[in-house]
Amino acid sequence: MADAPAEREIPATERTEREVTAAVVREKGSFELGPVLLGPPRDDEVVVRIVAAGLCHTDLVVRDQVYPVPLPVVLGHEGAGVVEAVGAAVEKVAPGDHVAVSFLPCGRCRPCFDGSPASCANFNAVNFAGRRLDGSHALRLADGDSGGILHDRFFGQSSFATHAVTNERNTVKVRPDAPLELLGPLVCGIQTGAGTVLRALNVGVGSTFAVMGAGAVGLSAVMAARVAGAVTIIAVDVLPSRLELAAELGATHTVNGREQDAVEEIGRITGEGVDYALDTTGLPPLIGQMIQALRQRGTAAVLGASAEDAVVSVPANAFMQSCKTLMGVVEGNSVPDVFVPQLLDLYMQGRFPFDRLVTFYDFDQINEAAADAAAGRAVKPILRMG
Incomplete structure (x- = not known):
């Protein structure tokens, strides 16, 4: 016993x-430190x-x-x-x-x-x-x-x-x-970007990939796409400093959305659109651009926080005939007890x-x-x- x-x-x-x-x-708008x-x-x-x-x-x-x-x-x-x-x-x-x-x-x-x-x-x-x-x-x-x-x-x-x-x-x-x-x-932020690439989209070796927004989530996605073996990694943002950092972290191409047409640039870079894309901004126009930038049968993920009344409009017939997939992803579809230690190991190895x-x-x-x-x-x- x-x-x-x-x-x-x-x-x-x-x-x-x-x-x-x-x-x-x-009250909304500020933090106040206290006991x-x-x-x-x-x-x-x-x-x-x-x-x-x-x-x-x-x-x-x-x-x-x-x-x-x-x-x-x-x-x-x-x-x-x-x-x-x-x-x-x-x-x-x-x-x-x-x-x-x-x-x-x-x-x-x-x-x-x-x-x-x-x-x-x-x-x-x-x-x-x-x-x-x-x-x-x-x-x-x-x-x-x-x-x-x-x-x-x-x-x-x-x-x-x-x-x-x-x-x-x-x-x-x-x-x-x-x-x-x-x-x-x-x-949270890091596992959201990296998890969407590695767990939800399952970006693989030889893939083409684009991310709308190069903040912490988007840059985490860039690093994860490099870990996954993507051959073309495109970061889209409007801040030159963010695009420079994206290039340093693994983006093969950058697009300034304020100066360039993102869909046209992605098409020019890839020839047919990307295999995978994700949006971190939550902005309906950029989500629409992301869907357009996919190749036939490409897959995109929405993971940015949008306004409660935000709506994304997609031409139904064109979307059907493209055989594209659009998914919503929360927290990178991660199991934190498993995925966070994996990301930490990659960091300690110098790969993330x-x-x-x-x-x-x-x-x-x-x-x-x-x-x-x-x-x-x-x-x-x-x-x-x-």
């Missing part, structure tokens, strides 16, 4: 609320000391209430740090582990059961509602404003804070010899230099980082919490 499990002493971090620092969006109260983890939850967190376009559109997540709220969904405490049922990670925190799947819908957590049928309810599914919160305002209610659980983490309560399902253990402060973007995208900021420079990202001065800002 197996020995009974040893009685587990509950650390103080799991027993009581404690004060931590977070960037709170109280908040962090509650203890539940049985399936993890307390992570956040070392650094990437700042993503999605954080900005929610800050600006383009996506109306309730306020006040703590955003941040590309966190990396060290496990401080775990709930009683957690087995995947332990205190002291280095982790990166990804999106949170519900774990009980058909796509989750099928092994496709990025296609979770309850993705919005779990990641954008600003609370746990039972309506509770892991954070509250220390000053009592708004009745103390503070919306959190953004992508199951709200990692614009010195500490976060995450779930075992979205906490990814990473190798301890990797630079932890660099790893947060791997779990995503550090070239990064600009570091101190936590109290979050509004400056957001402004630089919006203006195109920074490709991928990362906030250092310490």
Whole structure:
């Protein structure tokens, strides 16, 4: 008969609320650093000391209430740090582990059961509602404003804070010899671009590929296409600096969409259009150009965030006769526990230099980082919490 499990002493971090620092969006348009109260983890939850967190376009559109997540709220969904405490049922990670925190799947819908957590049928309810599914919160305002209610659980983490309560399902253990402060973007923006190329589109050796938009997601796609063995990699953007970086990271051709007709240029470069393409912008005109730029039977993916009322119009007969495929992709169709360590291994081997995208900021420079990202001065800002 197996020995009974040893009685587990509950650390103080799991027993009581404690004060931590977070960037709170109280009104749309800006972040405000201040003290908040962090509650203890539940049985399936993890307390992570956040070392650094990437700042993503999605954080900005929610800050600006383009996506109306309730306020006040703590955003941040590309966190990396060290496990401080775990709930009683957690087995995947332990205190002291280095982790990166990804999106949170519900774990009980058909796509989750099928092994496709990025296609979770309850993705919005779990990641954008600003609370746990039972309506509770892991954070509250220390000053009592708004009745103390503070919306959190953004992508199951709200990692614009010195500490976060995450779930075992979205906490990814990473190798301890990797630079932890660099790893947060791997779990969202980087895996979205790279995963779409390597997992959703399955770009292969000898393929031709184009990406609309050369931000962090698009440049990650460029690097992944090079890893996949694509022979023609075309990056389309309007910022010369982004196109220069794309060429350095593996793009064989670049197109300035402000000065050139992207569809014509892609046709000229390839002779027939590309095998694969993806759009990171969410802009209907560019999505339309992407579809046009495909060869007969080519495949394209839409993964950029669009306005709620955005509509893409496609000539039905021409689309049917072209035998093209258009798919929507979330988070690169990735299984983070598998794919993030793979990307990290590629980085450590020197084959996926995503550090070239990064600009570091101190936590109290979050509004400056957001402004630089919006203006195109920074490709991928990362906030250092310490």
